Amino acid sequence: MSHSFTLNGQPVDVAVAGMTSLLSVLRDQFGLLGAKLGCGEGRCGACTVLVDGEPVDSCIYPVANAEGAAVRTVEGLESHGEPLTRIQDALLEHGGVQCGACIPGVVMTLTALLETESSIDDSTIRSSLSGNICRCTGYQKIIDAAQAAANANGGPQ
Amino acid sequence: MTLVGTSARRADGEDKVRGAARYGMDYLEHGTLVAKVLRSTVPAARITELDCSTAASMPGVRAVATAADAPGLSGLVIVKDQSLFATDVIRYVGEPLAAVAADTAEQAEAALAAIDVSLEPLEPVLDLEQSLAEGSRLIHPDWESYETAMPGTRGGNLAWESRVERGDVDAAFDRAHLVVEDEFRTQRQHQSPIEPHVAVARYEQGRYVVHTPTQFPFNVRGRIAELLGIRISDVRVIVPPIGGGFGGKLDVMVEPFACILTRKTGRPVRILNSRSEELATCGPRENAIVRLRTAVAADGTLLAQDGEVIADNGANSSGETVLVANVAPLVLGGTYRIPNARYASKVVYTNTPPTAAFRGVNGPYCVYAQEQHLDRIARELGMDRRTLRMKNLIRAGESMVNGQQLDDAFLTQAMDKVDEIRPWQDAHTERKPFRGVAVVPLTWITNPLPAGASIKLEEDGTATVTCAGAEIGTGAVTTGVLQIVAEQLGLRLEDVRVSPTDTDTGGYDGGAQGSRTTYGMGNAALDAATKVRDQVLEVAATMLEAGSDDLEIVDGTVRVAGVPDQQVAVASVVATAMFDSGPIGASGKFATPPIPFDSGCMAGAAVTSFAAPLYQAHMAEVEVDPETGRVTVLRYVVAQDVGRAINPQMIEGQIQGGVLQGIGYALFENLRLGDNGEVIDDDLESYRLPTAADAPPIDAAILENPCSYGPLGAKGAAEPPIIPVAAVIGCAVSDAIGKTMNELPLTPFSVLQAITEDQDRAVRSDQRHL
Incomplete structure (x- = not known):
């Protein structure tokens, strides 16, 4: 069975069983190792990627569901000539990264938040992160980073 | 240039x-093969048959490993009672019986299912008190035959006992105004990092090369060697x-399976734990019972x-529980002046998955018990809880229970700092029904293990640090140590790098544990950097025709202090040195200096003192929904002494992360065991980890009270923020509902039960008055 979708802007076609997880397609077929197999249960969010702009747990997301969709991973983020995107930069500036295994997923969740929400506060950030477990940081510096990136979004380019 | 003390970004x-x-x-x-492990589904049995012949001949199966392939007995340093595979006897649900390497995971799973196991069940011993009871079945009947690293009290199902005794305890109880006695019970807590245990091993030139994300590569190397019965240096850990x-x-966890199977197949072998295997078999913080009886003056x-x-x-003793048994007495007697004390720390065998180290080891439950107990004493005396603590706090120059004098004790300062941020009096005045407040001081240890590091200067004037320090995520290796080195060498931070962690190239290092990396590796790297700096200055002095004492190194340039135009780039110094005295480079090393304590008061103590002791105080305000x-x-407040803050932002991150792990332990994390001693909570739906919604606002104050033998005064920082959390939250909950809470975690069910018990009693008492 073949499945077609765009992956970080490029059209792709994979021949795997439809129930194959999107995560294993990304890692095993395309060598994109940014999204992590943290729990394999859709609980920790380390495998978060965007499907048509929405964060999904790719470890339990059947590749068949991505048919015709736009799949974006941490490797495909566009930083518009800067070394890092705003949220990536803010995470480092605010000390939001420790072991970092959750961070590719966190980056994708917060990227979606910044792209879709016009008004972002502490509570919208916390609820958007409810599906991303970070065992290291206690979240505060990730939240600070998200707030700073949101503020920068509204500010001068 | 001041790099140290800045919140540099992590490299x-x-x-x-x-x-x-x-x-x-x-x-x-x-060409990597996939390895899978067959694990016991029963807690106690005799193995009468383990037939792998069918499995070995199945499609894609390249090798099967069993107990015969791992003859060694090992354990974490103290008691050698662990075999890699169950040999004759099964002792817990999840114990490895055999391992298979196959071309695919499915083939490996199919082979495991085809292994024939015949068992004679044995009566499982699951409960701590039942295990110690007279006539209980022995989990290790051959306990006397096991090698031990030091003498200690052992026997039957008592795996180890550490004892501390000071003064005349009985006489003090005889003259006490008040005697209070309490018992506390606490649960297992699982570390649950995002990355599971995983290893890839390859057999090359007669040695095992293992890629594994371990915190303590030299320990994993030694443990693989011991379990496989090979030389330590025949293993290389990257x-x-x-x-x-x-x-x-x-x-060591999955690495030995990969090693055995790569040797048998001649192919690289990868083994990756599922989340369920992580929770069910990788040693959590131990469950415990703490009994305290205290004599108090009026x-x-x-x-x-x-x-x-x-x-x-x-x-078995594969985890750290035996090794750190004596930390329990030290933490119980390390914060308050207790002139007469008698502590027994018993580590007990049960037919349950082995327990192991989790940040803070046995500290969180000992402190929880001690602080709940002190609050009860305060209530019985009608005394303010903070006043009771301040009265008994160890001051500079006073001693811990082991006789170790704490010359730099900083507990009152930490308590005062917390009070400055959130005055105790205000918190009390502003109290409302079902709100509670508590404050807890604590003395803790920096892990004292040794470290080695070397530094060489590259032709372009940059520096490379080579060490086997493990970067667990704190940033201690990739940033903290580099900040120390860059500052000492006068280089920009981006011009100093650290090579990958490898036991073949790096000097011995005691692992990323007990907040020791910045302290231990920082000291070793600083020693190496000092030698490298001396070499640079010696060569530069000749080049600049100046005395080396008059030179300074700033941003990669050596210059004569006060004469800015008389300068030479470090790269030029390196080039000159190359053919003059040889390449610039040096090794550094560190061992914690001996810490005086009273050795006569302790028995069976592997940890005898608190190296580079650090001091802190935590305060919490909670609300209970009745x-x-x-x-x-x-609200949560922390004041923590770190000696010297090398990177304040990273320390803050450790405080915030540690506090949230402590909140998980205090309120909901509970790795429960079932009727067969099996882990019930073997997925992240049932074992709930804290989310962003659980993180409270935290005020963190970093205090600098330098350690005379820490690098630039630094002591540990990362481990302790988890330790007082359950205590301070527990005490605040007790304050809110007016009841001592004797068990963790403080789930809604247990808190509600405590509240309604009181209401029931009040109703009954009202009825009596009618």
Whole structure:
């Protein structure tokens, strides 16, 4: 069975069983190792990627569901000539990264938040992160980073 | 130039936010086989038959390993009672019986299912007290035959006992104004880093090369060698970026299976734990019982304490529980003046998965018990709880229970700092029904293990640090140590790098544990950097025709102080030195200096003192919902002495992360065991980890009270923030509902039960009055 979708802007076609997880397609077929197999249960969010702009747990997301969709991973983020995107930069500036295994997923969740929400506060950030477990940081510096990136979004380019 | 003390960005950060960092779980080699482990489903049995012949001949199966392939007995340093595979006897659900390497995971799973196991069931011993009871079945009947690293009290199902005794405890109890006695019970807590245990092993030139994201590569190397019965140096451990550990990756776990199977197949072998295997078989913080009896004078002075800690070792001593048994007495007697004390710390075998190190080891439950107990004493004396603590706090120059004098004690300062941020009096005045407040001081240890590091200067004037320090995620290796080195060498931070962690190239290092990396590795790297700096200055002095004492190194340039135009680039110094005296480079090393203590007061103590002791105080304000029992942490304050803050932002991150792990332990994390001693909570739906919604606002104050033998005064910082959390939240909940809480976690169910018990009693009492 073949499945077609765009992956970080490029059209792709994979021949795997439809129930194959999107995560294993990304890692095993395309060598994109940014999204992590943290729990394999859709609980920790380390495998978060965007499907048509929405964060999904790719470890339990059947590749068949991505048919015709736009799949974006941490490797495909566009930083518009800067070394890092705003949220990536803010995470480092605010000390939001420790072991970092959750961070590719966190980056994708917060990227979606910044792209879709016009008004972002502490509570919208916390609820958007409810599906991303970070065992290291206690979240505060990730939240600070998200707030700073949101503020920068509204500010001068 | 002052790099030390700045919140420099982590050097490995860009890779991590780009998803480009290659963790242990991302590491692959060509032609790698997949390994899977057959694990016991019963807690106690005699193995009468283990037939792997069918499995071995199945499609894709390349090798099967059993007990015969791993003849050694091992254990974490103290008691050697662990075999890699169950040999004749099964001692816990999840114990390895055999391992298979196959071309695919499905083939390996199919082969495991085809292994024939015949068992004769044995009566499982699951409960701590039942295990110690007279006539209980022995989990290790051959306990006397096991090798031990030091003498200690052992026997039957008592795996180990550490004892501390000072003064005349009985006499002090005889003259006490008040004697209070309490018992506390606490649960297992799982480390649950995002990255599971994983290893890739390859057999090459007669040696085992293992890629594994371990916190303590030299320990894993030694433990593989011991279990396989080979030389330590026949194993090489290479550590990719680590996806979290928290103590869970200190010890050998999946690596030996990969080693045996690569030797048998001649192919690289990868083994990756599922989340269920992680929770069910990778040693959590131990469950424990803490009994405290304390003699108090009328004015609140603590006269004596008699304490017993009974900790669950699980089925063997593969984890750190035995090794750190004596930390329990030290932490119970390390914060308050207790002139007469008698502590017994017992580690007990049960037919349950072995327990192991989790950040703070046995500290969180000992402190929980001690602080709940002190609050009860305060209530019985009618004394303010903070006043009781301040009265008995160890001051500079006074001694801990082991006789170790704390010349730099900083507990009152930490308590005062917390009070400055959130005055105790205000918190009390502003109290409302079902709100509670508590404050807890604590003395803790920096892990004292030794470290080696070397530094060489490159032709372009940059520096490379080579060490086997493991970067667990704190930033201690990739940033903290580099800040120390860059400052000492007068280089920009981006011009200093650290080579990958490898036991073949790096000097011995005691692992990323007990907040020791900045302290131990920082000291070793500083020693090496000092030697390298001396070499640079000696060569530059000749080049600049100046005395080396008159030189300074700033931003990669050596210059004569006060004469800015008389200067030479470090790169030129390196080039000159190359053909003059040889390449510039040096090795550094560190061992913690001897710490005086009273050795006569302790028995069976592997940890005898608190090296580079550090001091802190935590305060919490909580609200309890009387309808549901749910606890909300409204406000949290930490004041923590770190000696010298090398990177304040990273320390803050450790405080915030540690506090949230402590909140998980206090309120909901509970790795429950079932009727067969099996882990019930073997997925992240039932074992709930804290989310962003659980994180309270935290005010953190970093105090600098330098350690005379720490690098630039630094002591540990990362481990302790988890330790007082359950205590301070527990005490605040007790304050809110007016009841001592004797068990963790403080789930809505247990809190509601405590509230309604009181209401029931009030109703009954009202009825009596009618």
